Amino acid sequence: MTFAIPCYNSAAYMERCIDALLPCGNDVEVIIVNDGSTDDTGKIADNYAAQYPEIVRVIHQENGGHGEAVNMGIKNASGLYFKVVDSDDWLDDQGIIKVLQTLKTLVRDNSAPDMMVCNYIYEKLQEGTRHVINYNNVFPHDRIFGWDEIRRFPPWKYLVMHSLIYRTQLLHECGLRLPKHTFYVDNIFAYQPLPFVKTIYYLDVDLYHYFIGRDDQSINESVMTKRIDQQLLVTRIMIGCHRLPGSIPSKKLTNYMLSYLAMMMIICTVFLRISGTKEDHTKEKELWSFLSGCDNSLHWHASIMFLRMVGNLPGSSGNKITVKLYKIARKVYKFN
Numbered sequence: 037m038t039f040a041i042p043c044y045n046s047a048a049y050m051e052r053c054i055d056a057l058l059p060c061g062n063d064v065e066v067i068i069v070n071d072g073s074t075d076d077t078g079k080i081a082d083n084y085a086a087q088y089p090e091i092v093r094v095i096h097q098e099n100g101g102h103g104e105a106v107n108m109g110i111k112n113a114s115g116l117y118f119k120v121v122d123s124d125d126w127l128d129d130q131g132i133i134k135v136l137q138t139l140k141t142l143v144r145d146n147s148a149p150d151m152m153v154c155n156y157i158y159e160k161l162q163e164g165t166r167h168v169i170n171y172n173n174v175f176p177h178d179r180i181f182g183w184d185e186i187r188r189f190p191p192w193k194y195l196v197m198h199s200l201i202y203r204t205q206l207l208h209e210c211g212l213r214l215p216k217h218t219f220y221v222d223n224i225f226a227y228q229p230l231p232f233v234k235t236i237y238y239l240d241v242d243l244y245h246y247f248i249g250r251d252d253q254s255i256n257e258s259v260m261t262k263r264i265d266q267q268l269l270v271t272r273i274m275i276g277c278h279r280l281p282g283s284i285p286s287k288k289l290t291n292y293m294l295s296y297l298a299m300m301m302i303i304c305t306v307f308l309r310i311s312g313t314k315e316d317h318t319k320e321k322e323l324w325s326f327l328s329g330c331d332n333s334l335h336w337h338a339s340i341m342f343l344r345m346v347g348n349l350p351g352s353s354g355n356k357i358t359v360k361l362y363k364i365a366r367k368v369y370k371f372n
Contacts, residue, residue: 037117037136038065038204040109042102046123047076049247054084056126058091063136065115066092069108072099103214103221110207116143117152118204120197120225124247131243135201138239147180149237150206151229156198156244168242169193175238182234183286194296195230197222198244206232219263220270227296228277230289264307264316268323271300275330294334298341301327 039057043050050068057066066088068081081094095108106120117139121127135154142148155170174187189195210232214221260267274297304323308316328335 037063037119037139037201038067038109038113038115040067040069040106040113040118040120041123042069042071042105042109042120043073043077043081043123044071044099044102044105045073045075045077047073047080050077050080050123053121053123053126054092056129057121057132058088059129060091060132060136062090063140064091065113067109067112068092068094069105070094070096071101071105072097099217101215101217101219101221103218103224104216106214106221106225110204110212113204115204116148117201118207119201120222121244125198126245126247128241128243128245131241134241135239135243138237139201142180142237147235148203149180149235150203150233151236152201153195153199153236153238154201154241154243156196156246157242158248159245160248169199170240170242171199171238172240175236177238177240180235180237182236183289183292186288186292189292189295191295191299194299195226197225198246200226202229202233215269215273218266218269220267223270223300224273224277227274227293230293231277261307261310264304264311264319267300267304267307268319271297271304271323272326274300275327275334278331278334294337295341297334298338301338301342 041050041053054066054068057064066084068084070078070081078094078096081092085092085094093112095112097104097108100107102122109120110118131154135152139148139152153171153175155168158167158169160166169192171193174189174193175181176185206229210229212225212228214224278293301323305320308320324335324339327338
């Protein structure tokens with residue numbers, strides 16, 4: 037199994053992330069992608085590669101952003117399965133052992149799934165709080181299943197990069213290529229490959245520890261407001277995913293992807309309305325027009341789901357709409 041660790045100026049915290057993977061030994065390949073760091077990130081990565089040459093590989097590249105670092109990890113992965121671990125996050129030591137043991141058994145029995153899903157944990161270390169996101173009321177347990185067996189996803193339980201392990205070859209087959217110098221590409225990673233996934237396995241373990249608390253973190257509310265153009269780009273790419281060759285094989289998967297896309301439209305809308313400038317109002321209209329131009333049916337479904345999530349939109353109460361949108365977005369993204 038390959039773990040890709042995108043690193044940009046991560047010297048202060050990357051060791052915890054890497055150290056959690058080393059006890060797995062030769063069962064794993066750890067690819068550290070140094071994305072043009074200007075601190076000691078590259079030096080630390082090279083030290084790990086020198087000390088653990090059978091486990092750790094280092095790729096140094098010019099700064100291309102988180103997406104390009106993930107792209108490089110996928111391109112160079114030799115493991116049967118692939119997972120991204122951000123350099124400020126870490127995996128549970130017992131959880132990863134259980135994941136590897138389960139995958140070994142499934143591969144041995146010729147029933148290796150296209151995708152494995154595990155739980156993840158929001159770690160707000162500065163507040164001393166943690167919140168586990170599990171899928172035990174969405175997926176069957178401990179067996180292979182398909183999309184027709186899934187139950188309804190609450191918006192705060194959508195599949196995210198932290199919860200997913202893909203079969204590496206599937207990522208090549210679906211043509212996944214994340215844009216450079218763009219934040220929020222993890223939404224594309226958790227969305228574009230799904231129509232290519234035929235078999236799934238849910239392992240009810242709390243695997244991924246997702247750190248929340250840095251002021252410069254991409255989900256920080258003020259940062260998201262400044263980077264709204266990148267959020268818009270990601271949403272447009274996700275809209276384009278519906279034009280991939282072949283139809284989405286399951287009605288339940290179709291509904292899930294429509295619901296996820298509606299949530300992305302809500303996220304974009306809330307931050308454009310929080311800013312409230314004339315330019316941002318134009319961007320909001322352009323985004324919905326883009327959706328309509330790509331697929332009228334898709335636009336209709338997203339609009340209906342948008343209204344269901346937000347409720348009836350009163351004509352003269354724009355501020356109330358924005359507040360309600362904001363509360364939904366905050367619940368999903370767990371802002372700092």
